[in-house]
Amino acid sequence: MRSVAIIGLGWFGLPLARDLRNLGWEVKGSKRTHEGVEEMRLWRLETYQLELTPEINADPDELHALLAVDSLVINLPPSDYFFDAHNYIQGIENLVNEALLYGVQHLIFISSSSVFPQADGIFNEQSPADENSTLYEIEQMLFQFDDIDVDILRFGGLIGNDRHPVYQMSGKSYPQGNSPVNLVHLEDCSRAVQLLLETPSGHRLYHLVAPQHPSRASYYSAVAKKLRIAPPNFDCSSQDPQRIIDGKKICDELDFVYQYPDPYLMINHP
Template sequence: MKKITIIGLGWLGLPLAQKLQNEGWQVAGSKRTAGDLPVECYPLDLNHFAITPDIERILATDAMVITLPPSTTSEEGYFSGIQKLASFAMAKGLKHLIFISSTSVLPMSEGNFAEDTEVDPNSLLAKVENWLLSQKLDCDILRLAGLVGKQRHPVFYLAGKSNLKAPNQPVNLVHLEDCVFAISLLLAKPNGQRIFHLCAEQHPTRKAYYGEMAKRFGLADLQFSDENQLLVRVVKADKICRELGFIYRYPNPYDFKLDI
């Protein structure tokens, strides 16, 4: 039985842990404040980073997935914390690491952005990505688009607001279930250093999509500005399909479910 450690047993990490358990992995992980979870879990806070005996034990693992977003701590604390976690695990024999990044590292400008798009090397996530990819182990960087699922959807933050910008900009979103299945696939097929995007294949406009979602959920109407400029910013995320045979379960954002 292979061992895996998930750093960040939250919105994404916990359902991932449960899927991997069902697949036969020996799963343990961490959370800022460990609670009553169906997975072996210990507290770990990058703001007050320390290798406790429990953390030391679970870092002696075959594979590790880091799901912690940068918002969990300061930039310096985040970067150094990821370095310490990875370095300690590698010293203990870590063979495969998956880092959950974000498509926010891509330029905020018009264009179609694939994995070979040049990003700002000075951005925090790019620095973390580059450092991890320079290490001597199988390492996958998985950049996720806007996240939806398990009672999480951007429309809940937009409903009732007025003068919303970029009505004609395409949405770039991905469902939780696709994230979990993609990580499981990467774990089954390690192969050097790789970067993959994950984003639903279809990209309706913000005005059309969020307007429809507000109606479906019985939320207040969204009021967009009369801005006519079309900013076509599309995240291309079919590399994982071509190279690893991944199939999106939710290629159309209109089909996203929130109870998964």
């Protein structure tokens, strides 16, 4: 049986774990706290406590059980674990070095399209990223590992059936209403990870962003109306940045098909 460990069973990691288990994978995962571990075990997921400080804080036997897998998915957003970039980068590097000692053969790191500046342009995988970005620095570090397959997935703004940013935006005011959205549905992200796990092949970098990009003002106003909440208010200008993240490469190379190509399809009706 193919085996995978997901480091960070959060809002994305938990449904990913359940999807992979339903597909026949042996799935393990980690949480930072004892309470988090117990919560995951209620889902009948094999879960172990692990914290990066940036040292690896885990029971040695549990660490062995966690990392005795074929593949590793690292899903740890910087803000969740670390107070500074150095510790975050060092923690990820420590974890990968430890995984190599256990014979992990394939690594997937969940990154973000935030590696690109808020500027005009269409950004694909060949576009230069912000070299000061912590995530970009981690990406470059991970691609230095020659003896393991490494995939980097840069997610756009993540949307799920029970989670949409418009709820936090309701009634508030925002600039750049004419700028396009760069969103992706959680289910598409899970399917992309599944595809990469099934086809390890050297070092790869892919964007996960729905191919349609309505303006922020039109999109969030329409979503708020359908969800029957107060819409956010946007200042719109012809000078608003036209920043589009191109997510076609994974389609062209691996025949991936977005199930939610249109952000309007991501709305969970009340």
